[in-house]
Amino acid sequence: MAIEGVEIIKAAAFLGAGIAMGLGAIGPGVGEGYVGGKACEAIGRRPEEAGLLTRTMLVGQAVSESTGIYSLVVALLLLFVV
C-alpha cells in the first residue's frame, strides 16, 4: 500500500509538470509576441532609433519571460526533486 502511494504521487508530479509548463508557456508567449509587435511598430515609425528600441524590447521580453522560467523551474522540480 505504501508503494502504491508513492506511485500515485509520482504520477501526479509528472502530470503536474506537464500542466505547469504547458499552461505556463501561454502567457509569456503571447506577451513577448505583443512586445515584439510593438517594437516593430516603433521601428517602423522611427527606424533611426532601432538600437535603442531593440534593447528596450529585449529587456521587456526578458521580464515577461520570467513567468515562463518559473514554470520551467517548477516543472523541473516536480520531475526531479519531489
Add this chain to the structure above:
Amino acid sequence: MLSNIVTITNLASYAGAGLCIGLGAIGAALGEGYTAGLANHAISQKSKKSGDIIKNMLVGQAIAETAAIFALVIAILLLFVKMPSTSILKAAALFGAGICMGFGAIGSGVGSGFPGGEACLGIARQPVMAGRLTTNMLIGSAVCQTPAIFSMVVALMLMFMDFSKMPVSPTWAALIGAGISTGLAAIGSGFGGGKAAGASCEGIARQPESIAQVTTTMLVGQAVSQTPAIFGLLVSFILMFKTFPEAVALNASMALLGAGICMGFGGVGPGIGNGLTAESAVRWVSRNMRATGELTRIMLVGQAVSQSTAIYAMVISLVLIFVV
C-alpha cells in the same frame, strides 16, 4: 471481455466524434463571421464594388470553412467506420483522434478569417488591386490551414494505425497525449499565421507598390509562427511511434499524458505571440518600405524570444518521454 472492448471502443469513438465536430466548428464560424463583418463594412464604403467584395468574401470563407470540413470528415469517419477492436488501445486512439482534430481546427478557422476580411476591406480601398489582394489572401490563408492539416494527419494516423501489439499501459496515455499535443499546439499557430496574413492584405491595399516586400515578410513571419505546431507534431509522432515498455504503474502513463498536455498548451502562446509580432512587422513594412530590413530583423529577434517558451515546453515533454 471482447464485447466489452467493442463497447468501450464505440463509446470512445462516438465521444471523440462529438468533441471533434463540436470544437472544430468554433473556429471556422468565428473566422467566417469576421470576414462577413468586414465585407459588410467594405460594401458600406464602396457599394459599387459589392460584386468583387462578395466574391472575395465567399472565397475567403470557403478557405476558413476547410478547417471545419476536416473536423466533419474525421467525425463522420469516427461515427461510421468500424475499427477492428482487438485491443482497448483502439479506444484511446480514436478518442485522441477526435480531440486532435477538434482542437486543431479552432486556430486555423479563426486565423483564415483575418485575411478574408482584410482583403474585402482592401478591395473597397484599392479596387484596382482586387486580383492581387485575393491572391495574397489565398496564399496567407493556405499557410493558416497547415496546422489544421497537421491535426488531420495525426488524427488519421491515430485512427488507422495498428497499435494492438503495444502494451496497453502506458501506450493508452501516449495515444491520447499525441492527440492533445498536435491539437492544442495547432491553435496558436493557426491564429498567429492569420494575424500576419490579415496585416499583409491591409498593407497591400494601403501601399500597392510594397506588395513584394509585404508578401515576403508575411511568409517569413508565418513560417516562424508555424514552428510551435511543428513542435506539437514532433511530440505526437514520438508518442505514436515509440514503443514504450509495459508498465502497470500509473506514473509511466501520466508522464506520457503530461508530455502531450505540456507541448499542446505550451505551443498556444508562442504561436499567437509570433503571429502578433509578424502582424506588426508586416503592417509597418507596407507603411515604411525603406525599413524592411530593420523590421525583418527585429521581427525575427522578437519571435525568437517569444518562441523560447515553446522550446521550454518541448524540453519538458521530451524529458517526460525519454528521461523519467
